[in-house]
Amino acid sequence: MQNLLQFLRNNFHIFLFLVLQIVSLTALFRYNTYHQSIYFNTASSVNGSVLGWRNDVTSYFNLRAQNEALRKENITLRTAGTENFLFFSSDTFLFKNREGMVQFSYIPAKVINNNTAKPKNYFTINRGTDHGIKPGMGVIAPTGVVGVTTECSRHFSVAMSILNRDFKLTPKINKQVHYGNVNWNGNDPRYVQINRINDYYDILDGQEVATTSYAHYFPTDIPIGRVHKVEKAGDGKYLNIDVELSTDMSQLSTVYVIKNMYKSELDSLEQSVSHENR
Amino acid sequence: MKTANWIRLISYGLILIPIQVLVINNLELNRYMFPQIYILLLLTLPVNIQHWVSYLIAFVIGFTVDMFTYTPGLHAFTCVSVVFLRYVYFNNFVDKEWLSTGISPDFNTTDGIWLVVYVSIYSLFFHFILLTLENFSFIHYGITLLKILYSSSLAIFLILLLLFTFRARTSDER
Numbered sequence: 401m402q403n404l405l406q407f408l409r410n411n412f413h414i415f416l417f418l419v420l421q422i423v424s425l426t427a428l429f430r431y432n433t434y435h436q437s438i439y440f441n442t443a444s445s446v447n448g449s450v451l452g453w454r455n456d457v458t459s460y461f462n463l464r465a466q467n468e469a470l471r472k473e474n475i476t477l478r479t480a481g482t483e484n485f486l487f488f489s490s491d492t493f494l495f496k497n498r499e500g501m502v503q504f505s506y507i508p509a510k511v512i513n514n515n516t517a518k519p520k521n522y523f524t525i526n527r528g529t530d531h532g533i534k535p536g537m538g539v540i541a542p543t544g545v546v547g548v549t550t551e552c553s554r555h556f557s558v559a560m561s562i563l564n565r566d567f568k569l570t571p572k573i574n575k576q577v578h579y580g581n582v583n584w585n586g587n588d589p590r591y592v593q594i595n596r597i598n599d600y601y602d603i604l605d606g607q608e609v610a611t612t613s614y615a616h617y618f619p620t621d622i623p624i625g626r627v628h629k630v631e632k633a634g635d636g637k638y639l640n641i642d643v644e645l646s647t648d649m650s651q652l653s654t655v656y657v658i659k660n661m662y663k664s665e666l667d668s669l670e671q672s673v674s675h676e677n678r
Numbered sequence: 679m680k681t682a683n684w685i686r687l688i689s690y691g692l693i694l695i696p697i698q699v700l701v702i703n704n705l706e707l708n709r710y711m712f713p714q715i716y717i718l719l720l721l722t723l724p725v726n727i728q729h730w731v732s733y734l735i736a737f738v739i740g741f742t743v744d745m746f747t748y749t750p751g752l753h754a755f756t757c758v759s760v761v762f763l764r765y766v767y768f769n770n771f772v773d774k775e776w777l778s779t780g781i782s783p784d785f786n787t788t789d790g791i792w793l794v795v796y797v798s799i800y801s802l803f804f805h806f807i808l809l810t811l812e813n814f815s816f817i818h819y820g821i822t823l824l825k826i827l828y829s830s831s832l833a834i835f836l837i838l839l840l841l842f843t844f845r846a847r848t849s850d851e852r
Contacts, residue, residue, distance in 0.1 A: 413729035413765075420737045420758045427744075427751030428811070438814055 538617035699746035713833035
């Protein structure tokens with residue numbers, strides 16, 4: 401103890417020197433915008449490349465799962481596919497090479513930032529207005545629905561995740577359309593909820609939940625998940641359903657943004673009707 | 679540090695720091711000349727001053743200048759560094775007997791040649807640290823080096839001129 405005090409006393413000026421230098425540097429980086437910006441730019445570019453390296457390594461770990469998902473998707477695409485077309489009557493010959501017109505096209509993208517821990521989650525993808533993405537387009541992973549784009553810059557877009565309390569979607573359960581909303585209660589990122597479904601429907605565990613094209617974001621029959629648990633509520637008049645998501649939202653990587661060629665046309669048509677009814 | 683030294687330091691400071699921040703910093707001689715003459719205050723501290731006192735003085739002086747240049751921390755850091763270098767020099771390369779005389783280096787008390795070299799080296803160090811830190815990037819470092827060279831040359835000239843003026847006055851009084 402005596403020695404320590406002696407040591408401190410002998411080297412007091414060195415400690416004072418270091419303290420004063422640290423105070424100066426802190427002030428320099430804290431209060432000077434130029435130094436601050438250089439510091440943050442350097443820090444974020446280092447951060448960015450470190451995160452990039454991490455992604456280079458960790459993306460190998462789920463290659464098998466990714467591969468599996470893509471293979472399944474390929475099979476679906478090979479066997480089905482007609483739901484992407486808007487059919488015209490057979491006497492239309494304007495479009496000679498096909499009997500229909502493409503209504504939905506897919507823009508591949510990568511998720512570069514993702515969140516599942518908050519009550520309102522968003523994720524960022526590496527495609528923006530330069531690639532034809534606008535706010536209000538559906539986003540799907542190979543395994544199912546994951547969100548809707550909300551903000552776009554030139555090269556990036558932010559999408560509202562299905563794990564967001566503001567996210568709403570009309571579901572199809574067991575191939576039947578139900579007038580309820582798929583909505584997340586903010587608790588478990590593996591399950592979303594469908595509340596207040598009429599109880600005279602026969603809904604069982606394990607039935608498929610998929611999209612309808614009602615909101616014009618998604619084509620029909622894109623999987624959302626499977627019924628996990630059915631509960632009666634409101635004196636047994638309603639059913640509250642837990643849906644197990646088919647997509648692991650914490651492992652988002654490859655996604656597709658869905659462009660509906662007729663969205664503006666459909667929206668303006670529906671709006672004109674609602675204006676007339678007012 | 680004696681009372682006389684404190685009085686001298688404070689009175690010089692009250693003259694030099696306003697000249698520095700109100701006049702010299704606003705002179706735009708050219709793109710390369712930003713002389714900092716207030717380091718005269720640090721260079722003429724008594725040679726046997728306690729180190730921790732000199733650090734505190736340097737910090738206060740630096741921060742005062744920073745307040746006027748809107749660069750908190752920049753001058754404070756540089757001043758403390760320069761005083762540290764001064765301490766390293768005195769502690770290792772200078773005769774201990776000379777140190778114990780407790781003089782303040784100027785033309786009255788020290789050899790003229792030694793003083794010119796002393797002021798030149800510390801002015802160069804000061805401007806090197808200050809301008810490198812201010813620029814904070816090694817892109818276009820050539821320009822920064824020119825700035826260091828020109829600024830410190832002018833500062834050396836002005837500081838020696840000031841020191842010489844004070845000497846002349848005191849010798850007249852005798």
